Amino acid sequence: MNHAMFYCFRNAFLILYRKERRPVLVLAVTMLLSIPIMPLEFILVQSFIDQIGAWTASDSMGSILMAVVWIGVLMFVNNIVLGVPVPLAMTRLNEVGTLEEQRMIVEKTSKLPLLSIESATVKDLRERAVQVSIYEVYHTGLQILQLSLQLSLLMLLILQFGQWIPVVTVVAVAILLSYVSGKSAASLEHLQRAQASRRRMIRYYADLMTERSSAKEVRMFGLGSLFMNRWNALYQKQSKDRIRVVRASEIRKFGPELLLAVIAGLLIALVILLPGSKQMTSGDFALLYLALTTVLSQLPELINQVTTMKRHAMKWQDFRAYLDLEEDPCIRENDIHVEKGACNLQLCVQDIWFRYPDSEVDSIQGISFTVPPGCRVALVGENGSGKSTLVKLILGLYPPNAGEITWLNTREGSKEHVTGSASISAVFQDFTRLHLTVRENVGLGNVGVMAHDVMLLDSLETAGSKFTNLEMQLGVPFGGIDPSGGEWQKIATARAILRDASFIVFDEPTAALDPQAEKAAFEQFIQLTEGRSALLITHRLGAAKLADVILVMQEGRIVEQGTHDELMLLNGEYRRMFDVQASWYV
Known part of the structure; x- marks a missing residue:
């Protein structure tokens, strides 16, 4: 991993570790402990095949059965002991990570100056920032580490037989494919960034067609078809741009991937012709074949994970850029009352x-x-x-x-x-209509007295409101009533009055x-x-x-x-x- 990818992996680990240590450690330990299991299985298979080849009717079956038992033990450890905790830890970390990234963005937004919140540039940045996944960053980083170490062990096994030509060839092709895949990932992520504003507009048209606040005029003026057509046009434009970039990326990767496939076939076919092959046993051939085919099959997966991590790193830059925006210095506790x-x-x-x-x-x-x-x-x-x-x-x-x-x-x-x-208190023309109870609508003007019914009712009466049931739910979206505009304004005035x-x-x-x-x-x-x-x-x-x-x-x-x-x-x-x-x- 390069510096940017390591940076986002480390920070994702620290965020998750601070929130909930157990699943973080469980996932890391189980994935790392599984690394040597596959090479050990191959070595046992090598021993098993050699023992079968040398076995005669007069020989004992004990050593052969012991090799089978050890293979079974390794499979049990890998699939049960290490395999079962992994999905549980992944599920929990996904929940924790999703909650934490949303909390961080919402909390940051609440501290930004009003000018920043109103800025289209900041809105686009937030649209890009919410694309990050703390869990995916951490999990992808662990997968890269696991695959890298596992492939390194397998290539060491291949080198033990003096087969350095397959190792050098595979590494060279992998570097080329990694470079090309990285360019493709950057192209896709740049497109994702460029489409942030259009994605916001797509959601806006969807809201116009579905929200209660706009439903009357949409129906009155017959705007449903117009908005639907605009929504569809924007969506199709997004799709075409993405298809264009993906097509170009896949064409760019076609050559290196074809080269890897051809080389993989040639290397497997030429194993018996490589130097030192005549001195190898059947078990050695089996071990070499298993190790080489596994390297060739897992190498594209490693490259894919590295490419994914590069995109995560670019998303993380937007995430951090949003969290690093300058906050409003006025949002703090009062120094003088x-x-x-x-x-x-x-x-x-x-x-x-x-x-x-x-x-x-x-x-x-x-x-x-x-x-x-x-x-x-x-x-x-x-x-x-x-x-x-x-x-x-x-x-x-x-x-x-x-x-x-x-x-x-x-x-x-x-x-x-x-x-x-x-x-200081204020009643704005575009006051907030809180879909909460009457008590909360008024009490949020001075949270410390929200439980004081007499003060809340006095504020409502002073504001000219007719509401006396403090537990009444307001707002149709949550099953409450919808007061008139004038009554909403009186409630907002009562909220301001309560501040005294x-x-x-x-x-x-x-x-x-x-x-x-x-x-x-x-x-x-x-x-x-x-x-x-x-x-x-x-x-x-x-x-x-x-x-x-x-x-x-x-x-x-x-x-x-x-x-x-x-x-x-x-x-x-x-x-x-x-x-x-x-x-x-x-």
Whole structure:
């Protein structure tokens, strides 16, 4: 094995060994102990044949029977003693390895910055990373080691008879075939990498045709056939590309494999003509024949395992590349906890800039503002003005390219930097609909109080939700009920309320509500943010009037700032948007 193959084999061994030692050791020990059994069987066969050839009626059968007994003992040891534990260990290691590789990828994904999770490049890398099999890497490495040592012993037996020509010839052809097979394996794995994005698209079309969330529109607009045709076209393209590469690989290997087959036949036929053959006994011929034919039959298997290991090594590079991605430094335990309900959290945004990867323009351009303790701020602007991006920056979901966002805990005239998000809560427009119980949907906002029914019910009531059965399952996929969009939003609001944070972000909190519920939601906003700092992102400028300060965004900048009355007097962007919305009600 080369360095890359040895590296992934060693790491697969260490991962499995740390998780469950017994099956790792059982598989390794049984496979290694089986190595000398085949050469020993051949030697016993040699002895048996020679004894049969020299036996006469007056001779004892004891030595012949003893050779037969020893052959039987070796077969019992190989097939029963060493053979039975192997499938059990393999099954267990397959389970452990599959669970561990999935755990490592999921855990890593949970620690990545939001920008990485949203990146198509990272998604393609993850698609390639999940192709790795820790168990297969370990098992293939053991098979290479077993076959290599076993073939080495058999070739030593052949060399004992002075038959160096077959050994040299077989090794030379094996090196050639290994080189060609390695090139073929690399071609196949490069294709596998290149097809990662297309595989994701194939799954996406399959999800569109099968998921409940898209079923209504697929049926309403008759899109089933269109999506099916696209799915089929992508699949056929994948298949054709793979067939092309496999065909080229097999053609490339045809010459060396044919050469090996021809040489194998010639070597077996010419054994009796090689130097020293006249001095060999029948048992010697049998041993030489068995050893040579076994080497010739197992050599392609060894080459195949080495080729497979090379592909595993390439997959392992993607696996490690994904696990080595830079993690989000903000995902950690809180260093400072602000007293619950205290109105002492201040947000300072200083000249921040942000540009999405692969974009040519800045989405956020030199924004600065301060939200003092207990202040309600409304953020308004047309679609595409940068509101959602700014909120993600404020919450630490995106890192700014320049500038600084600081959370300060102001106590008795002093200021302390606050890290983590224990004192910050948010209700997003695209909130998560958790297909869990009502208790879990709300309680995950503050896991420490999930068992406190009174606190959970108070949060639901404050959010305006009608749910009182905390054990009710939500989500049709798991046999639960499917609340309306507005009710889901109230549950998400209850989750945010339970956190009892000093700073609350409301991202379009009335997007899924009817006019009456919308009015109640804004009244709730006033109630919930009493004595707290809050940021309200909204398209409804009537709601913005509730804020102490309004920030108006346009093309990534804050172009206006002030109260509702002050901004109306400016006759600027805010006045224009307000008049446009007001015209719908006149």
